[in-house]
Amino acid sequence: MRIEKLAALMEERGFNGALISPGANFYYLTGINIHEAGERLTVLAVNPDGEYHLLAPSLYQNVIGDFPVTFWRDGENPYSKLETIMKELGIRGKVLIENTMRADWLIGIFHSRNSFDPYPLSMLMRELRMRKDEEELRLMQKAAEVVDRVFEEILSWDIIGMTEKELALRIELRIRELSDGISFEPIVASGENGANPHHEPGDRRIRKGDMVILDYGAKWKGYCSDITRTVAIGKPDEKLVEIYEIVKEAQENAFQAVREGIKAKEIDRAARETIARAGYGEYFTHRTGHGLGLDVHEEPYIGPDGEVALERGMTFTIEPGIYVPGLAGVRIEDDVVVVGDKGERLTKANRELIIL
Numbered sequence: 001m002r003i004e005k006l007a008a009l010m011e012e013r014g015f016n017g018a019l020i021s022p023g024a025n026f027y028y029l030t031g032i033n034i035h036e037a038g039e040r041l042t043v044l045a046v047n048p049d050g051e052y053h054l055l056a057p058s059l060y061q062n063v064i065g066d067f068p069v070t071f072w073r074d075g076e077n078p079y080s081k082l083e084t085i086m087k088e089l090g091i092r093g094k095v096l097i098e099n100t101m102r103a104d105w106l107i108g109i110f111h112s113r114n115s116f117d118p119y120p121l122s123m124l125m126r127e128l129r130m131r132k133d134e135e136e137l138r139l140m141q142k143a144a145e146v147v148d149r150v151f152e153e154i155l156s157w158d159i160i161g162m163t164e165k166e167l168a169l170r171i172e173l174r175i176r177e178l179s180d181g182i183s184f185e186p187i188v189a190s191g192e193n194g195a196n197p198h199h200e201p202g203d204r205r206i207r208k209g210d211m212v213i214l215d216y217g218a219k220w221k222g223y224c225s226d227i228t229r230t231v232a233i234g235k236p237d238e239k240l241v242e243i244y245e246i247v248k249e250a251q252e253n254a255f256q257a258v259r260e261g262i263k264a265k266e267i268d269r270a271a272r273e274t275i276a277r278a279g280y281g282e283y284f285t286h287r288t289g290h291g292l293g294l295d296v297h298e299e300p301y302i303g304p305d306g307e308v309a310l311e312r313g314m315t316f317t318i319e320p321g322i323y324v325p326g327l328a329g330v331r332i333e334d335d336v337v338v339v340g341d342k343g344e345r346l347t348k349a350n351r352e353l354i355i356l
């Protein structure tokens with residue numbers, strides 16, 4: 001069981017407990033999906049002996065099932081109940097805290113039981129979650145198939161004249177129809193807006209001569225996919241074709257570098273050197289990729305500082321880009337898994353320059 005694996009690591013590293021709020025780690029450890037806990041305190045407490053107990057709001061009574069739990073009702077003070085749970089499990093001293101726990105919960109916990117020294121839970125969870133097992137890979141493959149299918153469908157839509165917002169909404173709707181939901185809000189960046197890698201779709205209408213970056217992802221039973229393709233609207237300018245081909249080559253070179261044992265930064269280097277050699281180094285303004293799983297951004301990060309040595313079952317994106325202010329952006333992204341002496345693409349949509 002995953003909670004036992006966490007407890008064993010806690011014991012080995014000298015931690016006396018862990019406090020885990022809803023999110024990817026909580027779901028990974030319990031299989032329970034707490035949707036929208038919001039301000040209502042919800043915490044899983046685990047000790048190094050492998051004992052655990054959940055504190056949850058009573059409105060989740062019908063979601064939690066057969067799990068050791070104390071419920072609290074609106075109007076009660078949940079912090080004193082959590083204090084009791086922590087005392088019973090002997091949680092004090094070096095305690096791991098979910099990195100994304102809300103600050104108001106943290107403050108409440110500190111005030112009711114301040115006898116602990118906090119450490120980020122990610123220190124241990126990254127070791128458990130970075131390598132995916134067969135079942136996780138199967139779910140990630142399903143999430144990847146959804147985004148490949150959506151790309152095929154986009155190619156048949158009449159997108160000239162649509163605003164970025166309209167196209168993003170249509171992509172989101174289609175992802176939601178085919179999967180358990182989006183892994184992040186789709187990015188549609190047309191023309192000069194493409195120079196912002198995280199552009200928020202706006203009212204600009206897609207028109208002839210544009211390069212359009214489409215970056216979106218689906219979720220399948222919690223697991224994420226994340227794909228980017230850049231398409232041309234009408235015959236593109238020669239410079240844009242040149243940029244497209246450089247990004248495609250950088251993405252391929254990084255993919256070819258994937259193998260067990262190599263450090264993440266070597267994958268980044270393969271992409272970065274390709275773009276720098278072509279004279280566009282200053283226009284590649286982000287890391288080459290990021291780990292992918294229950295979170296859309298997780299370890300291992302594929303950047304110039306990536307010291308993680310790749311292992312079989314690790315999953316991440318490879319997504320170099322070139323962003324020229326005032327002109328356009330091009331990014332090509334696939335989801336990849338390490339399978340031994342090579343990588344395998346989970347996303348397989350056409351990477352050639354497509355002119356719509």
Ligand SMILES: CSCC[C@H](N)C(=O)N1CCC[C@H]1C(=O)O
Pocket residue numbers: 184197198215226227228286287289290296297319333
């Ligand atoms: C979660 S929003 C961004 C999704 C996108 N695919 C992405 O991860 N990136 C776009 C530019 C770089 C990269 C990132 O590291 O944010």
